[in-house]
Amino acid sequence: MNSNKKVVPEAKAALDKFKMEVASEVGVNLKNGYNGDITAREAGSIGGQMVKKMVEAYENSIK
Secondary structure, three states: OOOOOOOOOOHHHHHHHHHHHHHHHHOOOOOOOOOOOOHHHHHHHHHHHHHHHHHHHHHHHOO
């Protein structure tokens, strides 16, 4: 069973755009397509910043 299945497949483009924006903010050069050459630290900084921004957006929406 694949647990990486997207609940809303239409959100993929928006998530990809968001990921590229965050990568640029944290100084990681992402390309469209394969990015296996980035370090785990760089990938983690992108993911961590994405989660931080999503939590902030959620907290602002419930205020």
